[in-house]
Amino acid sequence: MYEGARSLYHIQFILWRAKKKVQNMKALVFSDSHGTIRYMQDAVRAERPDLVLHLGDVMRDARALMEAEPELRVEYVCGNCDGFSAQPDEKELVLSGRKILMTHGHLYHVKSGIGFAVRNAIDRGMDVLLFGHTHEPLVDRQGALWIMNPGSIRGWGMTTYGVMELEQGKTDCRIVRVL
Numbered sequence: 001m002y003e004g005a006r007s008l009y010h011i012q013f014i015l016w017r018a019k020k021k022v023q024n025m026k027a028l029v030f031s032d033s034h035g036t037i038r039y040m041q042d043a044v045r046a047e048r049p050d051l052v053l054h055l056g057d058v059m060r061d062a063r064a065l066m067e068a069e070p071e072l073r074v075e076y077v078c079g080n081c082d083g084f085s086a087q088p089d090e091k092e093l094v095l096s097g098r099k100i101l102m103t104h105g106h107l108y109h110v111k112s113g114i115g116f117a118v119r120n121a122i123d124r125g126m127d128v129l130l131f132g133h134t135h136e137p138l139v140d141r142q143g144a145l146w147i148m149n150p151g152s153i154r155g156w157g158m159t160t161y162g163v164m165e166l167e168q169g170k171t172d173c174r175i176v177r178v179l
């Protein structure tokens with residue numbers, strides 16, 4: 001009896017410790033690929049991320065990336081150029097203990113300003129807001145909220161993507177210019 005109780009306690013302790021341990025993670029953030037996956041594949045090979053987050057326009061590119069890189073976890077939402085879809089317009093994720101809001105941004109009218117999207121993310125207790133739609137890269141902070149628009153990875157004009165690194169309770173977001 002004592003041995004069984006001790007084993008149960010040991011298992012509970014291991015589970016508690018695993019919950020407390022925060023895993024480091026590197027995510028690439030893409031948006032507005034509009035039919036091009038070449039630059040996403042190049043970035044994946046160069047950066048070796050744990051995860052890819054695609055913010056829409058067009059989500060079939062996210063699915064093509066999943067087929068090309070089957071071992072890679074890819075999360076995606078639909079954008080205004082994705083038509084009617086069962087795929088959600090936004091997603092909430094918890095990564096390494098951080099709450100992430102993924103959206104294309106069109107439903108928040110980000111081309112007219114990001115205030116509505118930022119207020120929504122803060123009200124929902126998010127740590128990171130990721131959006132696209134404007135094709136203009138942005139990394140900013142408002143209080144504790146990280147805000148990132150990775151720009152467009154489409155391959156004409158300025159081509160950019162975002163990198164989000166989550167390490168030991170610290171978040172860092174940056175933009176990488178491809179072209």
